[in-house]
Amino acid sequence: MEIIKNFGIDPILLGAQIVNFLIVLFILRKFLYKPILDTLKKRRDKISEGLKVTEEANVRLEKIAKDEKTILRNAENQVKKLLEDAKKEASDLLRKAEDLTKVKTDRLLLEARQQISLETREAGNKLEKKISILAIDFIRKSIPSLFSRNDQEIAVKNVLGKLKKIS
Amino acid sequence: MTIKLLKQLINYSYNNNLLNPKNVNRIAGLLNRSDLKQYIRAIKIQERKLSVFIDVPINNVSVKGKFKEIFPNKKIVWNIDPLLMLGAKITNDDMLFEMNLKNTLDKILLSIEQDYD
Numbered sequence: 001m002e003i004i005k006n007f008g009i010d011p012i013l014l015g016a017q018i019v020n021f022l023i024v025l026f027i028l029r030k031f032l033y034k035p036i037l038d039t040l041k042k043r044r045d046k047i048s049e050g051l052k053v054t055e056e057a058n059v060r061l062e063k064i065a066k067d068e069k070t071i072l073r074n075a076e077n078q079v080k081k082l083l084e085d086a087k088k089e090a091s092d093l094l095r096k097a098e099d100l101t102k103v104k105t106d107r108l109l110l111e112a113r114q115q116i117s118l119e120t121r122e123a124g125n126k127l128e129k130k131i132s133i134l135a136i137d138f139i140r141k142s143i144p145s146l147f148s149r150n151d152q153e154i155a156v157k158n159v160l161g162k163l164k165k166i167s
Numbered sequence: 168m169t170i171k172l173l174k175q176l177i178n179y180s181y182n183n184n185l186l187n188p189k190n191v192n193r194i195a196g197l198l199n200r201s202d203l204k205q206y207i208r209a210i211k212i213q214e215r216k217l218s219v220f221i222d223v224p225i226n227n228v229s230v231k232g233k234f235k236e237i238f239p240n241k242k243i244v245w246n247i248d249p250l251l252m253l254g255a256k257i258t259n260d261d262m263l264f265e266m267n268l269k270n271t272l273d274k275i276l277l278s279i280e281q282d283y284d
Contacts, residue, residue, distance in 0.1 A: 129283040136272050136279075143268065144224075144252055152225045155253035159266045160230050163237055163257065166264070 168202045173209050180210060184217050184240060215260060217241060222248045222256040224267070 147155075180191050191210070198206055219241045221234060226247050234243055238259065248256070254267025 125283050129279055132279045133276065136276050140250075140269075140272060144249065147253060149225055152223075152253065153229060155267070156223055156225075156228050156255050157230055159255045159257075159264075160233055160237075162266060163264060 168198075168205055173205060176206060177209050177213050181213070181217075184242070186210070186214070218244050220244045220246060220258040222246045222251055222258075224249055224251040224253075224255075 176194055180187060180194060182190075194206065195203060217240075219234075219238045221243060223245065224247070226245075228245075231243075231245070241259070250269050252268035254265075254270070256267060256270070257264040
């Protein structure tokens with residue numbers, strides 16, 4: 001006790017200071033620390049929530065990027081498939097058109113051949129007719145001079161013989 | 168004019184299958200215009216019935232007599248047609264006997280024209 005007094009410490013004052021300190025501590029704790037701590041907690045929570053959201057967003061972003069890649073790959077595949085289908089279809093159409101053209105050409109060719117054949121036959125017939133008529137005309141004009149009176153007499157006698165047979 | 172009367176007039180106009188011009192002239196003088204037309208037409212028909220028309224390519228055929236034998240009661244009318252070759256054309260009333268080169272050529276020509284048309 002003596003020592004404490006030597007150091008200048010008054011126990012009553014110390015007790016009062018302790019009480020004061022406790023009162024101040026209580027007040028600070030009640031009105032200052034708690035709201036600050038609450039605010040800090042809220043802020044920590046918010047930050048934590050923000051980080052979580054960011055993490056989720058990153059995850060979602062990654063997923064979206066992955067999905068995008070998948071979609072792009074799918075789209076690319078679809079486009080490739082479409083292109084292949086289109087090429088195949090175009091090829092089929094071309095082949096069909098070629099086949100159709102060939103059929104049409106063949107038919108036209110056949111018709112043309114038939115027409116040519118018909119016209120050739122007709123021309124041949126006309127020519128035969130002309131030649132025959134010319135030949136007969138030629139005979140008509142050339143033959144009379146070839147027969148003598150005697151030939152004509154024989155022919156008339158021949159007619160007479162036939163006439164006798166009939167009558 | 169009746170057909171019967173026309174036949175009588177035709178009979179009267181012919182003597183032994185030969186036309187009697189004297190009788191014909193007499194009848195013609197008695198007929199009016201339309202009857203005369205009928206009479207002439209009937210005479211023409213009768214003439215054709217009593218005649219044989221023979222077309223030959225040459226004149227003075229040596230077998231003329233033989234044709235007379237075939238058509239004893241008919242008047243033979245000769246006609247020269249140089250276009251008839253190697254044969255003759257005989258018209259007896261409505262019968263036609265044609266055997267000559269011209270006819271053959273005509274038939275061939277007709278056949279050709281029919282075949283190619």
